Amino acid sequence: MTGWNEIAQYTVSGLTTGAIYALVALGFCIIHNATGIVNFAQGDFVSLGGLMMYTFLVALGLPVLLSFPLAVASVALVGALLERLALRPARDKRVVILIFITIGASILMRGVFKQIWGKEALALPSLSGEYPLRLLGATFTPQNLWIVALTLAAIVALGYFFQRTTVGKAMRATAANPRAAVLMGIDTERMKLYSFGLSGFLGALAGVLITPIVTVSYGVGVMLGLKGFAAAVLGGYGSFVGAILGGLALGLLESLGAGLISSTYKDVIAFLVLLIVLFVMPSGLMGRGERSRV
């Protein structure tokens, strides 16, 4: 018999992972809007975030308040480097070629991570204590709260960035109509660079937040990246609101599916639902159907 408490518990863990997926999905959207491609190295930004945090916090013994920004900033830099070194020089700008460049970069990055941090899973302490809290029948840790709170903060900050700042507006203009953006004097190449930096930032944030719960190793980003991609598709690729909804929906779906139906098949359930949604709504929950003018 499944009680209310259990459902509440599944909801809490679903929303926690959902928030992480949403962060990853937002990273996918930002790069898509600026460049039109899927960045398959997005998941590696997540693992790199966790790994860098480990280095600063555990290996170097820096305080959390210093390690956190350093980890996130360094991954943002790696994101920007990826754009500058691998995508900018590409001779052929066809989307499929650029996507597979990111796949090659992802393999390369994982090889580098393995060299630097080894194959073992590394653990991080929670941001603040393990003291469990109880609310409405569900038990959760401060880390759960940190994840939800910092994800919300990141979303609010992103909203402010895109709505209020000059660079944010320029990025939105680039997404809406690259050619018109160029004519308005916007440096769209620079916007692509920023989009990779920003996605690196979001991915790293997700990595730093999730690591205390699941640990980190060089390859954990693959599945997280895939889930984030699925969340972005589910929400409607390119839509920020869709990415957030898609992330939360996927997180809940997995956690409720695992808890109420079968934990072995939680991914099967999640992807099956995703496929069914796509069959009914071919451009996701919030996506606008594309119609080419003929």
Place this chain on the structure above:
Amino acid sequence: MSGRGRGFFLGLAVLAGLVVAVPFVMPNPYYLNVLNVVALNAIVVIGLNLLIGYAGQISLGHAAFYGLGAYISGIFTGSFGWPPWPTMLFAAVSVGGLAALIGIPILRLKGNYLVMATLGFNLIVNILTVQLDDLTGGPSGYSGIPSLEIFGWVINSDLRFYILVWSAALIALLLARNLVRSRVGRGLRALHGSEVAAAALGVPTERYKVKIFVFSAVLASLAGSLYAHYYGIITPKTFDIFFSVELVTMCIVGGLGSLWGGFLGAAFLTPLPQVLHFVEEYKDIIYGGILVLILVFLPEGLFTRLGRLPWLAGRRSP
């Protein structure tokens, strides 16, 4: 036209000659084993190239069809004692049917949505092969698959399988080339260029996309069946999404929309991890690095570079 047609057959003859010569020059079973895997991959890549390079539809799920072919062949011959060749046909028909069933809704999707849907399909199939362990043997794999046999000639050595699989690969290449240079091939390339325009000229675009998807899935299934009988043991890991990605990478590195390119992509990328074995530590870094470099600097594919040789110019032939 006829000149180009001769070019293809000349290329095919050269390739066939190489295939015949190799066992005499390098009888080492280790090399033959590598070449056998090249041919298996090439069969899948040929079909995938028709789907991606010609019809313009991406799939990151073909490892699932490869795996289903392997598991259906393996389980029905191994557990139920079905005869291998009819089982292989049964697998191909079942996989083709499944591809049609999921292809109809999936191929309505575009771009990233299509990428995700095919990936999702592959993930589901892969998880099922791991979890349904009563049937599939679970993560450690399914073993005890019998070898193939042609009129009493048991295909139980690398050399014998080499003869079989390379014949199959050359036939697949010939069939694919027949398809490309036909009304159907033109229809597929037309819908790649502009779906509305192709439809306005009478190309049933939806049906064509599904048909080529099914054809490529059937080729993958056949290759999977051959794989199962060759190794005698199959594991889910062989058919995961990473293999799907690798297959598409072979298409792109070889040259999208070039059947020869697909062969070259398979021939180049299949042995690369083994070649890099001696630098085990840095394998991923070098492999990823090579991939990035090729895609950044030779995006039209390896074959296009070689293809400047006049007699090979069968690419995108009129």
Place this chain on the structure above:
Amino acid sequence: MTQPILALEGLCMNFGGMQALSEVSFAAQAGRITAVIGPNGAGKTTAINCISGIYRPPRGEAYFEGQSMLGLASHQLARRGVTRTFQNLQVFTHMSVLENVMVGLHGVTKREFLWALFRLPGFQAEERQVMEQAREMLEFLDLAEMAALPAGQLAYGDQKRVELARALVSRPRLMLLDEPAAGLNAAETESMARTLRAIRDQGISLLLIEHDMSLVMGISDWVVVLDHGCKIAEGTPAQVQAHPEVICAYLGGAAEAGADA
């Protein structure tokens, strides 16, 4: 009067609340050139897209030779003898000019996958015939010398002729032409007019949408005027030119049309 080749009855189409076509009715006679004109945004391309199976109009009917044609997919219409060209060129840029035109015969040929894969009997004969017809069409439209070139490398005017050849090669009963003269210079427009007349004289009915008034008035047998999704006039070129509402619509839209050209 004989049965029209194409008849629209009360056709309506809207996009998210914007009424693109409201209650449009007109008929095109067989063997004639019928033109649909109107200022930008009048609904001309929408009308063609409805007829050719790209949009599904919520209300109204369209008949091709007396039979309902709404609900048929584009490729089914092509098989029945309705083909079209596009306002924004939709040439298959990566295929040769000859191949582009060969695709035009897709709807009237039938050898499918199995025939192609195994070169079954009948396949080669059909291929030869397709090639022959396509080459004849290239001759007719002065494209023979460019047959082997990738269509994307051709000049704009030549690409327009490739589209025309593609739509014409199957000998359709009705061709829908979306702005065949857009982007052409005066000499090219003149030659396009001659070509269109020649096509009509072969007995193929044409429905064209056009901005270029000299072309429309010079070759059309019947002209339908749309404005803001409604039909405001129809008649012979002379009748339409004298129609007060048409003059008003065009003068009102003149600045916009001028800026667009």
